[in-house]
Amino acid sequence: MEAVTGDIREYTVPMKTSEAIRARFERLLEQHGGIIRKVAFSYARNESDRRDLMQDIVLQLWKAYPRYSPERPFSTWMYRIALNVSISFLRRTTRPGREMVPFDESQHDVAHKHSISRQTEERIAMLREVITKFAPLDRALLLLYLDDRSYREIAAVLGLSETNVATKLSRLKEHLRQELAINH
Amino acid sequence: MPTTDFDDLKIAWKELNRQLERQNALTLRQFKEGKLARFRFGLRPLVLGQTLQLVVGVAIAVVSAQFWVNHLSTTHLLICGLLLQAYGIMFIAFALRDLMLIRRIDYGAPIVVIQKQLAQLRAWHIRVAFWYGMTGSVIWLPVMLIVLYELGVDLRTDHPQKVWWLVASAVACLAVNYGFVRLARSSGRCGRALAVSWIGRSVHRAQAALTEIEEFERELV
Numbered sequence: 001m002e003a004v005t006g007d008i009r010e011y012t013v014p015m016k017t018s019e020a021i022r023a024r025f026e027r028l029l030e031q032h033g034g035i036i037r038k039v040a041f042s043y044a045r046n047e048s049d050r051r052d053l054m055q056d057i058v059l060q061l062w063k064a065y066p067r068y069s070p071e072r073p074f075s076t077w078m079y080r081i082a083l084n085v086s087i088s089f090l091r092r093t094t095r096p097g098r099e100m101v102p103f104d105e106s107q108h109d110v111a112h113k114h115s116i117s118r119q120t121e122e123r124i125a126m127l128r129e130v131i132t133k134f135a136p137l138d139r140a141l142l143l144l145y146l147d148d149r150s151y152r153e154i155a156a157v158l159g160l161s162e163t164n165v166a167t168k169l170s171r172l173k174e175h176l177r178q179e180l181a182i183n184h
Numbered sequence: 185m186p187t188t189d190f191d192d193l194k195i196a197w198k199e200l201n202r203q204l205e206r207q208n209a210l211t212l213r214q215f216k217e218g219k220l221a222r223f224r225f226g227l228r229p230l231v232l233g234q235t236l237q238l239v240v241g242v243a244i245a246v247v248s249a250q251f252w253v254n255h256l257s258t259t260h261l262l263i264c265g266l267l268l269q270a271y272g273i274m275f276i277a278f279a280l281r282d283l284m285l286i287r288r289i290d291y292g293a294p295i296v297v298i299q300k301q302l303a304q305l306r307a308w309h310i311r312v313a314f315w316y317g318m319t320g321s322v323i324w325l326p327v328m329l330i331v332l333y334e335l336g337v338d339l340r341t342d343h344p345q346k347v348w349w350l351v352a353s354a355v356a357c358l359a360v361n362y363g364f365v366r367l368a369r370s371s372g373r374c375g376r377a378l379a380v381s382w383i384g385r386s387v388h389r390a391q392a393a394l395t396e397i398e399e400f401e402r403e404l405v
Binding site for chain 2: 026029030033034036037038041051054055058060062064067068077080081083084085087088091120123124126127130135136137138140146147148156157158159160173176180
């Protein structure tokens with residue numbers, strides 16, 4: 001989990017020039033880049049989509065950056081933008097009547113066979129398969145759950161109450177159990 | 185069993201992050217070098233389109249207002265000017281509403297809020313398309329009468345019978361358009377056929393997205 005206090009401390013430094021703002025943004029992008037990568041992976045169907053989606057997210061983050069409020073954790077804000085862009089991307093690029101589009105494994109360069117173990121490779125393949133079974137909004141919940149985010153942060157990202165998040169997560173886990181049982 | 189499987193998923197998730205980390209410095213480098221393709225994403229084209237529509241709407245409203253003010257004593261020209269001005273005002277109103285909806289979209293807001301706003305924007309576009317279709321099927325008539333008048337031909341005075349034919353054509357256009365819409369909304373065979381057409385699917389998708397968000401948002405017990 002990324003340090004929330006670190007985010008706030010960093011943003012209390014006054015921003016003087018546009019270059020300083022850009023430099024700070026780039027630093028935050030490097031620091032929290034994992035969020036963009038994981039979100040893009042979860043919503044893109046192939047390597048080319050993933051690159052496009054990552055670009056879209058970064059551009060939207062940069063565009064929205066002036067409205068970012070330092071009182072809020074940067075990671076929460078980044079999740080919101082990355083997920084909003086990705087859900088819209090998925091809706092825009094999914095063909096009508098075919099909401100769930102499976103990953104095109106041959107197009108994903110994530111798991112280079114020579115660099116990871118067979119077991120990890122299988123786990124990532126299973127993860128991919130499971131992710132595609134979820135609708136765009138549930139996929140966001142799954143992603144935040146896998147990322148070990150607190151109920152509070154999940155609620156803030158999605159715009160739900162913490163109680164609702166807790167209930168939804170328990171249903172999501174049930175759904176996951178079923179999916180994993182099918183896969184086994 | 186399930187805990188192990190959940191653990192497996194989380195391990196895979198962490199491993200995936202490591203793998204992605206190794207390979208994805210490219211986007212950051214592109215951003216630093218200012219090489220990310222601009223205008224690729226989002227609502228910017230829509231904003232440009234609506235701004236253009238606003239300008240066109242204002243132009244139509246102003247020109248038509250000038251026209252009817254100068255022809256207060258000629259009833260048919262006055263009516264043509266007023267109809268065209270109403271059309272221009274509709275253009276302005278729809279464009280302003282669109283721009284307002286787009287303006288309130290802040291991608292930094294919670295997912296449920298933004299996705300609902302985007303779905304509402306899509307649903308609004310579909311509703312607006314109906315009105316453009318209906319008005320478009322008749323507005324050509326006053327436009328034609330005004331243009332011909334400006335070119336020196338007052339069709340109503342010089343060829344009154346032709347005007348009635350044109351009015352009949354406009355009414356027929358309107359009726360066909362309306363019938364098409366009614367048919368698309370019906371549950372008969374034609375309705376079902378039209379429902380799977382592009383228009384039907386757009387309506388369905390916009391509605392399905394809204395329903396999905398509302399269901400997701402609903403408090404579960």
